[in-house]
Amino acid sequence: xxxxxxxFSAALAQLLSGDPMLWGIVGVSFSVSASALxxxxxxxxxxxFMLAYFRFPGRWAVIxxxxxxxxxxxxVVGLVLYMxxxxxxxxxxxxxxxxxxxxxxxQILLCFPLLVAMSLSAFQAADHRVLETARTxxxxxxQAFLTLLYEVRFALLAAVVTAFGRIIAEVGSAMMVGGNILxxxxxxxxxxxxxxxxxxxxQGVALGIVLLTLALVLNVSLGWMxxxxxxxxxxx
Amino acid sequence: MQRLFLMMLLTVVSxxxxxxxxxxxxxxxxxxxxxxxxxxxxxxxxxxxxxxEIQVISVGTGKALKMAEDGDVDxxxxxxxxxxxxxxxxxxxxxxxxxxxxxxxxxxxxxxPAQVSSSHTVTxxxxxxxxxxxxxxxxxxxxxxxxxxxxxxxxxxxVPQFSGYLESGRGMGHSLHMASELGAYTMTDRGTWLALKxxxxxxxxxxxxxxxxxxxxVILVNPKRHDHVNFSxxxxxxxxxxxxxxQTVIGDFRINGEVLFVPSANDE
Numbered sequence: 169x170x171x172x173x174x175x176f177s178a179a180l181a182q183l184l185s186g187d188p189m190l191w192g193i194v195g196v197s198f199s200v201s202a203s204a205l206x207x208x209x210x211x212x213x214x215x216x217f218m219l220a221y222f223r224f225p226g227r228w229a230v231i232x233x234x235x236x237x238x239x240x241x242x243x244v245v246g247l248v249l250y251m252x253x254x255x256x257x258x259x260x261x262x263x264x265x266x267x268x269x270x271x272x273x274x275q276i277l278l279c280f281p282l283l284v285a286m287s288l289s290a291f292q293a294a295d296h297r298v299l300e301t302a303r304t305x306x307x308x309x310x311q312a313f314l315t316l317l318y319e320v321r322f323a324l325l326a327a328v329v330t331a332f333g334r335i336i337a338e339v340g341s342a343m344m345v346g347g348n349i350l351x352x353x354x355x356x357x358x359x360x361x362x363x364x365x366x367x368x369x370x371q372g373v374a375l376g377i378v379l380l381t382l383a384l385v386l387n388v389s390l391g392w393m394x395x396x397x398x399x400x401x402x403x404x
Numbered sequence: 405m406q407r408l409f410l411m412m413l414l415t416v417v418s419x420x421x422x423x424x425x426x427x428x429x430x431x432x433x434x435x436x437x438x439x440x441x442x443x444x445x446x447x448x449x450x451x452x453x454x455x456x457e458i459q460v461i462s463v464g465t466g467k468a469l470k471m472a473e474d475g476d477v478d479x480x481x482x483x484x485x486x487x488x489x490x491x492x493x494x495x496x497x498x499x500x501x502x503x504x505x506x507x508x509x510x511x512x513x514x515x516x517p518a519q520v521s522s523s524h525t526v527t528x529x530x531x532x533x534x535x536x537x538x539x540x541x542x543x544x545x546x547x548x549x550x551x552x553x554x555x556x557x558x559x560x561x562x563v564p565q566f567s568g569y570l571e572s573g574r575g576m577g578h579s580l581h582m583a584s585e586l587g588a589y590t591m592t593d594r595g596t597w598l599a600l601k602x603x604x605x606x607x608x609x610x611x612x613x614x615x616x617x618x619x620x621x622v623i624l625v626n627p628k629r630h631d632h633v634n635f636s637x638x639x640x641x642x643x644x645x646x647x648x649x650x651q652t653v654i655g656d657f658r659i660n661g662e663v664l665f666v667p668s669a670n671d672e
Contacts (some may be wrong), residue, residue: 254474254476255474255475255476255630255632256473256474256475256476260474260475263632265476266430266459266461266476347459347461348461348462349459349460349461350459350460352459362462364578364581365435365439365574365575365577365578365581366439366577366599366600367577367581367600367603367604
């Protein structure tokens with residue numbers, strides 16, 4: 169037990185001392201996952217919106233496909249992407265394997281179905297009169313879309329938080345297409361896997377603390393915003 | 405909100421731009437050279453008077469050679485003589501040069517339940533482990549260490565199918581920790597063992613069998629097969645490794661006062 173405590177306190181000390189290598193690794197994780205989320209967000213929300221408001225043949229097939237993609241393991245995404253991006257693969261000329269853009273592509277593939285599925289249910293739960301009212305008041309289609317986005321903002325924010333949580337915590341795809349190169353593609357999760365292999369638990373624990381704190385902060389602020397908005401709406 | 409968008413945009417831009425300045429060399433090497441800390445030590449010295457950045461990808465030897473065959477890296481440093489010979493023969497790589505060696509050892513629980521330490525040869529030791537059906541962790545990942553282990557079983561004309569035989573499928577560090585947790589025997593290179601032994605509940609039970617020699621070789625990816633590789637950068641690093649300077653650095657690398665790798669570029 170004292171061993172555990174010793175590791176934990178050493179990890180905290182390493183974090184607080186501002187160890188540049190450690191925080192560099194944290195920076196890789198954040199820049200990769202934020203980029204992936206940023207790129208995937210608008211296309212995913214648009215897809216979710218179209219699936220919620222338009223009826224077209226094969227719509228249910230698209231929805232079931234996206235729902236099954238939710239269950240695809242990260243290593244499978246990594247494997248497929250590796251084969252595509254390798255020099256021996258069809259997209260080899262892009263020279264993307266073992267780079268951050270490759271990790272970003274992997275994470276886009278991972279968070280896209282999640283964002284679509286969660287925004288779809290948010291749009292379905294929204295009051296359909298919002299769009300109609302906005303249009304009758306003279307809003308252009310994109311303005312009406314923005315109004316609707318605003319109406320369901322908390323559900324969408326929950327989708328974003330969940331998606332970010334999934335991709336920043338994934339290790340399979342990042343390890344395979346990133347290659348765990350120090351200062352370039354070594355992120356929190358691949359570093360934890362490496363340090364555990366070396367028996368260096370302190371750094372692994374330190375990085376784990378960062379991930380846990382992040383999850384806590386994101387979810388607590390989301391919860392706070394939601395409860396805050398409810399108070400406003402009911403005027404109490 | 406606008407500020408948040410701007411911040412995210414900046415992140416994207418900085419990510420993309422960090423990739424653009426890619427005058428770097430990609431080296432695929434084995435987990436044994438990386439987990440032991442040798443590579444970090446070498447690169448520290450190399451970067452003192454070279455501007456090229458060496459990006460290290462640490463995987464098993466089999467995977468490293470595959471990456472080189474596909475042109476996904478610029479050079480490899482591996483330890484599987486037979487596989488390397490085939491690799492050079494098929495024209496996947498050029499200019500193979502021996503860099504250093506260490507040796508493999510057998511480690512196991514302190515009380516040595518299979519009484520391996522009384523055997524003088526590695527084949528005898530493996531035979532005892534198999535006969536007593538004690539737990540043995542195999543890398544099982546087509547690495548240089550795994551290839552060597554399979555070669556030894558083959559020499560024994562024995563198929564390792566006893567129930568204690570477990571394949572970890574992980575790197576050397578992970579496999580040693582697994583052996584330590586499970587009270588199992590395993591075969592490791594001496595370098596990783598020396599680097600990690602203070603954290604392990606294991607003892608060295610067999611060493612110094614001439615059959616356990618573990619030579620490392622550096623090979624450049626054939627630029628005729630992959631014209632995009634950074635051949636000159638890779639060559640510069642390989643030349644440095646076998647130069648008197650690089651060889652001295654390798655020989656100087658110590659953990660707790662013990663030498664991990666013996667330079668061998670001038671042995672031939």
